[in-house]
Amino acid sequence: MTEKRIPQTDLDRLLARLRQRAAVYAPAEDGTGEVVLAALSGKESVTLEYRNFRLSPKALVLPQNQTLLCFKDGQAEEPRLPEGETILFGVRPCDARALLALDQVFLNGNPHDPYYARLRSGATVITLACARPMSSCFCTSVGGGPGDGTGADVLAVALAEDLLLRAETSKGEALLASLADLLSDATPAAVKEAQEQVRAAEDPMTPVKVDGSAERLRQAYDSPLWEAASRKCLGCGTCSFLCPTCHCFDITDEVRGGAGRRVRTWDCCAYPLFTLHASGHNPRPTPKERWRQRIMHKFRYAVENFDRLFCVGCGRCIRHCPASLDLRTVLKEVGA
Amino acid sequence: MTASHEIETRLRETAERLLGEKKVDLFLGHEKASLPLRTTPLFLTVAADAARLAWNPFCSPNLAVYLPRLFRAPADAREAKTAPPRPTVGVVLKGCDARSVVALIQEHQLPRDKLVLVGIACPGMVDARKAERVLGLHEALGAGEDAHGNIRAVVEDGTEVTLRREQVLADVCLECRAPTPSICDIVLGAAVEPREAHVARRQAEELESRPADARWAHFQQMMSKCIRCNACRQACPMCYCKDCLLDQTRPRWVGAGTDFSDVAIYHLARAFHMAGRCTACGACARACPMGLDVRLLVRKLNLEVEDLYGYRPGEAVDATPPLSAFAMDDPQEFLTEP
Numbered sequence: 104m105t106e107k108r109i110p111q112t113d114l115d116r117l118l119a120r121l122r123q124r125a126a127v128y129a130p131a132e133d134g135t136g137e138v139v140l141a142a143l144s145g146k147e148s149v150t151l152e153y154r155n156f157r158l159s160p161k162a163l164v165l166p167q168n169q170t171l172l173c174f175k176d177g178q179a180e181e182p183r184l185p186e187g188e189t190i191l192f193g194v195r196p197c198d199a200r201a202l203l204a205l206d207q208v209f210l211n212g213n214p215h216d217p218y219y220a221r222l223r224s225g226a227t228v229i230t231l232a233c234a235r236p237m238s239s240c241f242c243t244s245v246g247g248g249p250g251d252g253t254g255a256d257v258l259a260v261a262l263a264e265d266l267l268l269r270a271e272t273s274k275g276e277a278l279l280a281s282l283a284d285l286l287s288d289a290t291p292a293a294v295k296e297a298q299e300q301v302r303a304a305e306d307p308m309t310p311v312k313v314d315g316s317a318e319r320l321r322q323a324y325d326s327p328l329w330e331a332a333s334r335k336c337l338g339c340g341t342c343s344f345l346c347p348t349c350h351c352f353d354i355t356d357e358v359r360g361g362a363g364r365r366v367r368t369w370d371c372c373a374y375p376l377f378t379l380h381a382s383g384h385n386p387r388p389t390p391k392e393r394w395r396q397r398i399m400h401k402f403r404y405a406v407e408n409f410d411r412l413f414c415v416g417c418g419r420c421i422r423h424c425p426a427s428l429d430l431r432t433v434l435k436e437v438g439a
Numbered sequence: 440m441t442a443s444h445e446i447e448t449r450l451r452e453t454a455e456r457l458l459g460e461k462k463v464d465l466f467l468g469h470e471k472a473s474l475p476l477r478t479t480p481l482f483l484t485v486a487a488d489a490a491r492l493a494w495n496p497f498c499s500p501n502l503a504v505y506l507p508r509l510f511r512a513p514a515d516a517r518e519a520k521t522a523p524p525r526p527t528v529g530v531v532l533k534g535c536d537a538r539s540v541v542a543l544i545q546e547h548q549l550p551r552d553k554l555v556l557v558g559i560a561c562p563g564m565v566d567a568r569k570a571e572r573v574l575g576l577h578e579a580l581g582a583g584e585d586a587h588g589n590i591r592a593v594v595e596d597g598t599e600v601t602l603r604r605e606q607v608l609a610d611v612c613l614e615c616r617a618p619t620p621s622i623c624d625i626v627l628g629a630a631v632e633p634r635e636a637h638v639a640r641r642q643a644e645e646l647e648s649r650p651a652d653a654r655w656a657h658f659q660q661m662m663s664k665c666i667r668c669n670a671c672r673q674a675c676p677m678c679y680c681k682d683c684l685l686d687q688t689r690p691r692w693v694g695a696g697t698d699f700s701d702v703a704i705y706h707l708a709r710a711f712h713m714a715g716r717c718t719a720c721g722a723c724a725r726a727c728p729m730g731l732d733v734r735l736l737v738r739k740l741n742l743e744v745e746d747l748y749g750y751r752p753g754e755a756v757d758a759t760p761p762l763s764a765f766a767m768d769d770p771q772e773f774l775t776e777p
Binding site: 136168235331334337338340341343345353357368369371423426429 | 472
């Protein structure tokens with residue numbers, strides 16, 4: 104695919120054009136000094152100066168709070184699935200890859216999830232490559248990279264003055280074709296600069312050994328080291344809620360009188376109640392079992408079931424854990 | 440050596456001695472975390488590991504939250520037969536942490552005689568997120584305390600940036616009225632002056648001076664960012680109920696999603712359950728992944744308890760918390776004259 108370019112000074116025009124055909128989400132300051140993936144109404148101040156958003160984009164395909172159906176007097180009625188397209192501009196490569204992990208669960212599984220499918224198929228992902236990873240980033244150790252276009256429809260790289268754009272899928276190609284009058288071809292020098300920027304971003308990341316971790320974890324299941332590694336976990340849910348691949352959910356009915364709705368909400372395996380049975384028995388009674396499950400799910404079960412790690416190395420769990428638990432350290436401690 | 444280093448050395452000696460002499464089975468402290476500007480809780484069982492203990496401006500976690508689960512009573516007679524004997528636990532406590540321990544003892548969640556409390560007067564702890572905001576697009580790769588108590592951070596290009604401590608202290612530390620822990624068996628380091636007494640009150644008054652719609656808008660805006668992760672509750676040492684009201688499903692009092700009414704009820708319910716019990720440690724605000732001012736409501740409720748009953752949580756272990764007490768002359772018109 105030919106690389107295209109647009110001067111960064113034309114970014115607002117590009118986004119305004121995109122807004123004519125879809126709901127556009129782009130990085131913008133939220134008024135408290137933080138950059139979030141904001142729904143654009145035209146008044147925001149879009150910026151490319153950020154590392155990554157606190158919240159992952161998964162809320163846009165798997166909302167925290169989603170009505171699955173309504174019912175009244177014994178009749179169920181499915182809510183109309185949201186229509187329309189969304190364009191997510193500025194998603195980081197790790198988060199874009201994470202969407203593919205979610206696809207495994209919700210699209211390739213049985214049953215296929217129509218709620219997720221509608222939001223996902225309506226979304227076009229424009230990934231923005233990373234120039235400066237953080238010390239908590241480790242995407243290169245889990246199969247990704249700061250310039251990885253996997254999961255993107257278009258991969259963008261921000262150079263000094265220009266934004267380079269490259270279609271990664273046919274959806275991306277069609278998008279760029281529709282913007283042809285705003286774009287020109289990228290020069291070979293610019294393409295080279297982009298490649299160097301990506302390589303420079305890969306260098307500082309500390310590697311995390313995950314090759315063969317699935318087998319090592321299988322052998323470490325009964326290790327006494329899990330207890331020590333997980334004692335400080337508060338079961339607060341921050342890691343799961345910020346994680347771009349975590350997808351466990353709960354379904355409840357909210358009923359008043361003869362009418363109500365069935366709602367899906369995010370859940371977290373670190374919660375003490377997550378595996379509580381109606382009998383009162385809990386097969387994961389302490390943080391040790393829950394933490395072990397968390398690591399196993401991401402680094403072993405997902406590999407065994409889907410041949411893919413369910414961790415993209417975004418580092419949010421490490422940055423935001425109130426107990427500063429670091430799963431890289433836990434992996435090392437249990438011999439994975 | 441700065442005062443922190445000195446205290447750190449004495450802390451390590453103390454822990455080593457307590458563990459070595461088997462005065463405690465477990466010692467809870469802080470150690471260096473994998474990211475700068477933070478520490479992580481450390482559960483020590485071996486005297487030789489005491490060298491891992493740290494004492495620095497990043498020792499924010501309230502270790503009291505880990506204590507109730509160490510002393511939880513067995514669920515039934517069968518479990519009681521095989522349950523191990525209760526451990527004796529040593530723990531490092533700042534002023535706020537010690538207040539939490541006092542409150543937990545008052546509520547019979549901790550046995551005083553199985554605790555060895557090591558108190559350190561606290562000049563205030565750094566809020567990692569505040570520090571990172573000040574650093575902007577720079578990322579700290581390492582951080583420490585300089586001779587003046589300020590924070591010196593080394594950023595990604597190797598340069599050093601000094602952050603004034605006052606600029607990056609946690610909000611809750613700026614209102615701390617009891618930084619020197621009471622109740623402790625061992626106290627390391629000199630006492631620290633409390634902060635000016637009315638910071639929290641002024642904050643509450645400022646908010647109250649705004650018209651009702653502005654206050655409601657402020658509340659709504661905050662609630663709209665809440666993702667219902669429950670981190671605030673899990674991090675709070677005073678939230679130890681085995682079956683939290685807000686998790687119950689029969690009946691479901693509060694939905695689990697982010698509908699405004701559910702989010703609002705969650706925070707309102709928690710605030711009322713914290714009135715007169717919250718020891719202002721800030722663990723909730725620290726844990727909140729969205730950076731919300733989680734203490735907004737309880738700050739006010741605690742002031743009301745202080746004004747009505749002359750009571751501040753966590754200061755006197757022999758006191759009966761006002762909402763757990765009654766006097767024969769308590770007003771009862773609400774019963775007889777609804």
